[in-house]
Amino acid sequence: MPTPEQVVELQGGATRDSRSDPGPWTVLSAGRDAPEFCQAWLRLQCEQVTGATAALLLLDDGDGHFSSVAGWPDTRQDLSFLAATAQQALSRKSSFINQAASPAHAALTQIGQPIESRGRLMGVVVVELKRPAADVPAVIRQLRWGIGWLELLFLRQQSAQDSTQLARTGFALGILSEAQQHQAFRASALSIANELASRLDCSNVSVGFSNGKSIRLVAMSHAAVFTAQSQIVSTIENAMEEAADQNASVAFPVTPGTERRIALAHEDLAKRLGGSAVLSVLMTNGIRSVGVILLERDRNKAFDDAAIETLEAVAALVGPGLETKSETNKLIAGRAVTAAASTTRALFGPGRPAIKLAAIAIIALLGAMALAKGEFRVTAKAVVEGAIQRSIVSPFDGYIASAPARAGDIVESGQAMATLDDRELKLEAARWKSEREQQTLKYADAMSKHDRSVALVVSASLEQTAAQLSLVEDKLARAAISAPFRGVVVSGDLRQLIGSPIEKGKVLFEIAPLESFRVILQVDERDIAFLVEGQQGQLVLTGLSSDAIPFNVKVITPVATASEGRNHFRVEAAVQGTAPLLRPGMEGIGKISIDRRSWLAIWSRSLSDWIHITAWKWLP
Numbered sequence: 001m002p003t004p005e006q007v008v009e010l011q012g013g014a015t016r017d018s019r020s021d022p023g024p025w026t027v028l029s030a031g032r033d034a035p036e037f038c039q040a041w042l043r044l045q046c047e048q049v050t051g052a053t054a055a056l057l058l059l060d061d062g063d064g065h066f067s068s069v070a071g072w073p074d075t076r077q078d079l080s081f082l083a084a085t086a087q088q089a090l091s092r093k094s095s096f097i098n099q100a101a102s103p104a105h106a107a108l109t110q111i112g113q114p115i116e117s118r119g120r121l122m123g124v125v126v127v128e129l130k131r132p133a134a135d136v137p138a139v140i141r142q143l144r145w146g147i148g149w150l151e152l153l154f155l156r157q158q159s160a161q162d163s164t165q166l167a168r169t170g171f172a173l174g175i176l177s178e179a180q181q182h183q184a185f186r187a188s189a190l191s192i193a194n195e196l197a198s199r200l201d202c203s204n205v206s207v208g209f210s211n212g213k214s215i216r217l218v219a220m221s222h223a224a225v226f227t228a229q230s231q232i233v234s235t236i237e238n239a240m241e242e243a244a245d246q247n248a249s250v251a252f253p254v255t256p257g258t259e260r261r262i263a264l265a266h267e268d269l270a271k272r273l274g275g276s277a278v279l280s281v282l283m284t285n286g287i288r289s290v291g292v293i294l295l296e297r298d299r300n301k302a303f304d305d306a307a308i309e310t311l312e313a314v315a316a317l318v319g320p321g322l323e324t325k326s327e328t329n330k331l332i333a334g335r336a337v338t339a340a341a342s343t344t345r346a347l348f349g350p351g352r353p354a355i356k357l358a359a360i361a362i363i364a365l366l367g368a369m370a371l372a373k374g375e376f377r378v379t380a381k382a383v384v385e386g387a388i389q390r391s392i393v394s395p396f397d398g399y400i401a402s403a404p405a406r407a408g409d410i411v412e413s414g415q416a417m418a419t420l421d422d423r424e425l426k427l428e429a430a431r432w433k434s435e436r437e438q439q440t441l442k443y444a445d446a447m448s449k450h451d452r453s454v455a456l457v458v459s460a461s462l463e464q465t466a467a468q469l470s471l472v473e474d475k476l477a478r479a480a481i482s483a484p485f486r487g488v489v490v491s492g493d494l495r496q497l498i499g500s501p502i503e504k505g506k507v508l509f510e511i512a513p514l515e516s517f518r519v520i521l522q523v524d525e526r527d528i529a530f531l532v533e534g535q536q537g538q539l540v541l542t543g544l545s546s547d548a549i550p551f552n553v554k555v556i557t558p559v560a561t562a563s564e565g566r567n568h569f570r571v572e573a574a575v576q577g578t579a580p581l582l583r584p585g586m587e588g589i590g591k592i593s594i595d596r597r598s599w600l601a602i603w604s605r606s607l608s609d610w611i612h613i614t615a616w617k618w619l620p
Contacts, residue, residue, distance in 0.1 A: 055125065253302050281293050369599040385519075386488075492508055
């Protein structure tokens, strides 16, 4: 039975040798072999064409060349005289009729019919006919109908290829799935080795990974630990490097697909292993080789090209994942070295002009920042408060009668802010006045009778009554709560508490003057060392963002308080000048001027402080 290797291109008069088959219809039905199928098909076509003298079938061999796969009536006959008609039919992609192909065949007609399958040109069939006896249109119809059998062959071949590819992909995905179950690089490599050894009946599978220009063994099947300095490990690494240097799979014993590759190291390894079959396939990341998988088998189970293709698919799938895990599991120094090497190549190697220009621009910018100086300022959150803030409290226990003032109102000195219910106080004052009058009459009567003892008692009662009356009158005077000075009400709103009782000493309002303010700054502990009293600064408030208000530092409180996860110091500053729209409670950002220094020092200050603290923390 012919094999695919026996199919050669039509050159001169050389054609494929063919054996007799059991019968064309039997071969077509069974479809056991493509050359036999084509030979049987061509024979049937010519037997059904009246006047056929010779025929030739050319098919695409997969790389754009059309080779002879069948000839009639004798496969040993020189059929090169049909090549011109075949070429014309292929170039035109339509039926071509050659009435006089050559002087030797002047009485004959050649018909070339292209063969297409799903829009692709697959080959051409050429039939030579005796001109008087031939019905050319009928022959063309017969050839077109018969091409359906060839399409069946193509579909069978494609189905077989798809099945093989699907099986190969499923096998590779199974290995990849097993490797992905492990996070560590060496664990994944060992899992791949164990799976391949188990599924492919290998005595040993080794995984090597690129380390610069050499290959280092990282895993061996069914061996969690191995001696890296042993002779067999060195021999395995040599075989892996032999495959990596050739950038191709290498097998020993050689296969038709690997016979042109050097396999000296593999032969040496096979001898050391007692005559085993050895195969190395490359793992790649899509661009370059990243490692090698080396498999060992008994000599009577040597690897073939189909097994090599399957293992190449496995290596192509697991290579990128292993490379990623290898980079991830490297120490910081390893990643730093890789990044440094990549950066160096980009900056000083050929090409990459954009990176070089960007580096020059960054260096120029850093140089300009190191030379140029700017004002160094400490930034802090700020809130405005009155320079004097007075609390208005309840003078006695009572009930709220009215409260015309509320927070945010501007009040004048002496203006009523709230009043307390004084009806009970007035009744009490009237009672004490009546009591005082009665005591006065008693005292006058005792004096008129010259009764000194009674006069003394009544005099004491009269003084007590006068004191009680004075106390009540004082409360009446304070029942109207007024502003002590002109200012703004900072807090307090009693409008919803009319008629409610209040206790003596309860804060009702807070009032601050409009003429003088102070700024309270919350300075981060990292910046407090730069501050001294008397420094100047500027304040920008949220509600007055267009104006910067000057101030100077007055008091630095040496006590830190925690706020928003950081420690802050309270710094008081006095507002300079006048600010008519300034009100207590306004918030904003204050910046205190320290000195002038380079922009680079200003912007890198936080990073520099962090480096110093971290170094101090970890260094002995």
